[in-house]
Amino acid sequence: MMNNLAMRPARRDDLQAIVDLLADDPLGATREAAGPPFDPVYDAAFTAIDEDPNQYLAIAELDGGVVGVLQLSFIPGLSRKGLWRGQIESVRVQRGQRSKGLGRVMFEWAIHTCRARNCGLVQLTTDASRQDAHAFYESLGFSATHHGYKLNL
Secondary structure (H helix, E strand, O other), X not given: OHHHEEEEEOOHHHHHHHHHHHHOOOOHHHHOOOOOOOOOHXXXXXXXXXXXXXXXXXXXXXXXEEEEEEEEEEEXXXXXXXXXXXXXXXXXEOHHHOOOOXXXXXXXXXXXXXXXXXXXXXXXXXXXXXXXXXXXXXXXXOOOOOOOOOOOO
């Protein structure tokens, strides 16, 4: 099945599929507005991401359909001797494709892409309630080394 999987940059015509993926879980359902009607804030956000060379919105495509999404942010820093970080966010896999290895393939691609961009560290945040995701990230070699805090503005 994964032989037909392709990772590629998201296009504007993928936007509805991306928003649908973001909204299709218990947390996303409370944070996203999948529509209809389609909320134009997503179009503006896509434009900002697409125009920023340190952002990469990636699609997992299987047999011509969008089955996954993730966003990579490449973050320069002064600490750790000017180390670049890759930040993985907004990871979603289509409901019917979950638990089939797609997420692992997506993460392996993301880590490889961060290495290719000379990142010395890959990081992510995850909601504290996503216990299954925590175990998955640890199986990929990630360690829960920090506590994260957020402030809604």
